[in-house]
Amino acid sequence: QVQLVESGGGLVQAGGSLRLSCAASGRTFSTYAMGWFRQAPGKEREFVGAISRRGHSTDYADSVKGRFTISRVTAQNTIYLQMNSLKPEDTAVYYCAARGWSMSRRADEYDYWGQGTQVTVSS
Numbered sequence: 001q002v003q004l005v006e007s008g009g010g011l012v013q014a015g016g017s018l019r020l021s022c023a024a025s026g027r028t029f030s031t032y033a034m035g036w037f038r039q040a041p042g043k044e045r046e047f048v049g050a051i052s053r054r055g056h057s058t059d060y061a062d063s064v065k066g067r068f069t070i071s072r073v074t075a076q077n078t079i080y081l082q083m084n085s086l087k088p089e090d091t092a093v094y095y096c097a098a099r100g101w102s103m104s105r106r107a108d109e110y111d112y113w114g115q116g117t118q119v120t121v122s123s
Contacts, residue, residue, distance in 0.1 A: 009117030022096030038092035
């Protein structure tokens with residue numbers, strides 16, 4: 001069982017930056033690939049990015065590639081989503097998720113989810 005808690009969301013102007021954190025419970029954090037997803041009002045949950053179990057590999061949606069960076073600190077049981085050059089279309093609730101195998105872009109392949117943190121980008 002893994003519990004995930006996101007933090008770091010807020011209101012930012014377009015062009016600004018935010019860093020989201022996702023803290024995981026449990027000793028087996030390093031055995032999970034981690035993903036970030038987001039969901040805007042009236043839209044389906046969409047893939048943002050993912051990081052492998054040991055942090056050696058990452059994958060990003062085209063919409064955020066070059067602007068967002070995922071990292072993980074195993075000793076802290078935490079992953080981060082650094083978001084730069086934010087756009088109003090990045091406004092959404094952001095979720096982190098854990099998957100007990102390789103990275104995936106599919107939300108239904110993740111086993112554990114956090115409660116989400118709101119990110120609002122004003123124009």
